[in-house]
Amino acid sequence: MFLYALxxxxxxxxxxxxxxxxxxxxxxxxxxxxxxNYYLKNIEATQDLNAYIEVFADEALERAKxxxxxxQENSENVGKxxxxxISIKDVLCYKDHxxxxxxxxxxxxxxxxxxxAIERILAEDAIIIGRVNCDQFAMGSTNENSVxxxxxxxxxxxxxxxGSSGASAVxxxxxxxxxxLGSDTGGSVRQPAGFCGxxxxxxxxxxxxxxxxxxYASSFDQIGILAxxxxxxxxxxxxxxxxxxxxxxxxxxxxxAYSKNLNYSxxxxxxxxxxxxxxxxxxxxIKTQTQNFIQNLxxxxxxxxxxxxxxxxxxxxxxxxxxxxxxxxxxSRYDGIxxxxxxxxxxxxxxxxxxxxxxxxxxxxxxRIMLGTFVLSAGYYDAYYGKAQKVRRLIQNRTNEILENYxxxxxxxxxxxxxxxxxxxxxxxxxxxxxxxTVQANMAGIPAIAIPIGKHDSGLPIGIQLMGKKYKEEDLLxxxxxxx
Numbered sequence: 001m002f003l004y005a006l007x008x009x010x011x012x013x014x015x016x017x018x019x020x021x022x023x024x025x026x027x028x029x030x031x032x033x034x035x036x037n038y039y040l041k042n043i044e045a046t047q048d049l050n051a052y053i054e055v056f057a058d059e060a061l062e063r064a065k066x067x068x069x070x071x072q073e074n075s076e077n078v079g080k081x082x083x084x085x086i087s088i089k090d091v092l093c094y095k096d097h098x099x100x101x102x103x104x105x106x107x108x109x110x111x112x113x114x115x116x117a118i119e120r121i122l123a124e125d126a127i128i129i130g131r132v133n134c135d136q137f138a139m140g141s142t143n144e145n146s147v148x149x150x151x152x153x154x155x156x157x158x159x160x161x162x163g164s165s166g167a168s169a170v171x172x173x174x175x176x177x178x179x180x181l182g183s184d185t186g187g188s189v190r191q192p193a194g195f196c197g198x199x200x201x202x203x204x205x206x207x208x209x210x211x212x213x214x215x216y217a218s219s220f221d222q223i224g225i226l227a228x229x230x231x232x233x234x235x236x237x238x239x240x241x242x243x244x245x246x247x248x249x250x251x252x253x254x255x256x257a258y259s260k261n262l263n264y265s266x267x268x269x270x271x272x273x274x275x276x277x278x279x280x281x282x283x284x285x286i287k288t289q290t291q292n293f294i295q296n297l298x299x300x301x302x303x304x305x306x307x308x309x310x311x312x313x314x315x316x317x318x319x320x321x322x323x324x325x326x327x328x329x330x331x332s333r334y335d336g337i338x339x340x341x342x343x344x345x346x347x348x349x350x351x352x353x354x355x356x357x358x359x360x361x362x363x364x365x366x367x368r369i370m371l372g373t374f375v376l377s378a379g380y381y382d383a384y385y386g387k388a389q390k391v392r393r394l395i396q397n398r399t400n401e402i403l404e405n406y407x408x409x410x411x412x413x414x415x416x417x418x419x420x421x422x423x424x425x426x427x428x429x430x431x432x433x434x435x436x437x438t439v440q441a442n443m444a445g446i447p448a449i450a451i452p453i454g455k456h457d458s459g460l461p462i463g464i465q466l467m468g469k470k471y472k473e474e475d476l477l478x479x480x481x482x483x484x
Contacts, residue, residue: 012038014175016228018235021083021178025071032064032071032083032127039085039129042176049152049174051167053090054098055130060085063127070125079124081239084232086121087132087171087180092223093212094118094128101137101214102146105360106340115212116247117181117223117240124239132171135164136362137331138183138216141191141434142424143167145364150421153195155460159418162192168226169196179227179236185216186319187413187438189224190450194413194463197452201225201233201477204470205445206251208237209244215330217323218249220442230481233449234258237473256474264478267301270466271406274306276437282415285456290412293453293464297410297483304410307402311395316432318395319439320368321375321388327365328372334360364428392443399444403469408479411437413463417456437465447473449480 012034015021024030040057071078088094090102093111100106114122122128135145143166144150151167153159154174161170165182169192172180182189184202193200202224210221223240225233238258244250272294277287294304336342336356343355361369375384402409414434424431441448448467456462468476 015178018081018084018178018232025083026075032068033061035083036060036064036085036127036129039176042174043130046154046174046176049154049157049170050149051132051151051170051174051176052087052130053100053102053133053148056097056128060127060129067125067127079126080235081121081124081126084121084126084179084236085129085177086126087130087168087177088118088128089134089165089168089180089182090131091134091138091183091214092118092181093214094131097131099131099214100147102134102148103136103360103362103365104147104341105334105357107360109340113212115223116209116244118212120240121236129177132180133167134182135166136365137214137327138164138185138188138221139327139364139368140164141187141431142419142421143192144421144425145362147362152421153418153460155197156418156458158420159460160195160421160424162195162414162418164188165224165226166192166195169193169198169200172196172198172226172228179225179232182224182226183213183216184222184224184442185220185323186435186442189226190438190448190463190465191414191435193226193450194452194465195418195461197461197463199227199230199233199452199480200450201237202441202448203237203241203473204251204447205442206249207447207471207473208240209242209247209250211244211246217326218330219326220323222442230262230477230484231259234262234477237477251471253471258474258477261474262478262481264475264482267303268407268479269303269305269405270297270408270410271305271307271402272410273309273312275309275312276411279312279415279436281433281436282412283417283456286412286415286417286462289454289462290464294410300483305406307406309398309402311391311398312436314391315395315439315443316436318388318391319435319443320371320432321384322392324368324372325376325385326372328369328376331361331365331369336360367428395440396444399440399446403446407468407475409467411440411465411467413437413450413465417458417460417462441467444470446470447476449476451480451484
């Protein structure tokens with residue numbers, strides 16, 4: 001990859017891996033300042049897609065200039081993410097920068113500290129170019145539930161990009177950055193990656209510290225990665241992963257050098273659920289392409305077999321009982337008193353709470369808070385929350401049982417292609433059901449990756465999903481790279 005000239009003008013190729021960028025930086029065919037300028041021009045050219053909430057233009061250019069100087073002085077002294085330009089979802093805290101969760105309730109709030117994941121990528125010389133849109137507090141599957149308005153899919157602006165990390169996916173899809181950090185509670189990185197034709201990765205629960213991530217459902221949330229290449233996912237994961245004194249749920253297990261071990265030479269044994277491919281809600285073209293992908297794997301010598309999974313239709317109900325319960329607790333801190341939005345028309349303390357939260361939260365967020373409060377109430381706790389916890393354990397046990405006999409589980413990313421903008425707002429249940437294939441990985445706490453496998457008849461991307469054993473991200477990433 002290199003800059004080339006035409007009639008005296010310099011043009012930038014579309015980089016899809018950090019290695020390509022670093023090669024050109026090393027060959028002095030590119031500077032970071034030029035690269036950031038290129039991405040900034042692409043951001044400006046794609047403004048109508050509404051991906052970026054805030055662009056850190058001056059800051060990114062200044063950091064690029066400083067890193068160029070550092071590289072010139074000693075090329076061996078730069079971090080392993082030198083050349084990586086990243087966007088971050090508006091749920092990640094970045095010191096002295098605004099973070100709102102795409103909600104009015106956090107209007108004007110500036111973070112006092114950076115998330116552990118943010119600190120670690122900056123320490124390795126990454127550049128953060130901007131803050132991108134999302135569904136409010138990561139609640140949604142379409143990126144329409146945002147105080148900033150919907151983000152549009154770069155392939156077809158009339159379609160949704162998926163959610164809740166939809167704008168993270170669009171920012172990578174439209175070449176405004178090399179990679180993006182999102183969050184994945186029930187598929188919020190993988191589903192938009194599938195809808196936008198890129199790679200989306202969710203690690204095992206606890207692999208990346210959640211410190212500095214605005215909480216939706218604490219026992220499900222994970223920071224995830226969206227990129228063009230498995231190699232970039234791997235190097236970002238090894239940079240961010242690991243123990244953290246600020247997050248007691250972060251794993252103490254040592255972090256492998258994922259980016260150095262991406263060769264998968266053996267033949268894999270893969271399970272898929274026939275109940276998923278025969279599900280009444282699956283699009284025929286997605287079903288056909290998934291079946292074709294399975295045949296391709298078999299032709300390469302891998303074993304791919306259908307297995308029974310009796311809990312598929314229980315995943316979504318249990319997931320929404322549990323996540324809304326956790327959300328009702330987590331979002332109670334946004335009360336109009338301590339920070340963020342406070343209603344101008346208040347007459348008492350109780351009235352301040354009520355009006356501030358009514359004005360600050362969107363309809364979807366209020367719906368989930370009320371549902372969560374209901375399932376946690378004294379008369380319904382055992383009937384709903386307690387039962388959902390038991391279902392979660394059954395799902396986790398069955399998933400682990402399958403993975404004792406198979407290396408990976410294969411699933412479509414979504415049962416349907418991206419919908420028209422506005423359609424899901426008319427039917428929120430349809431939006432919830434769009435997560436039916438991605439939620440399992442979060443319920444079980446295992447790693448999962450979405451990779452592109454083709455296009456729908458409509459021209460929109462189609463993705464496939466692979467899930468692996470907990471903390472075995474190395475195997476999952478290397479296999480995904482092998483089959484891409």
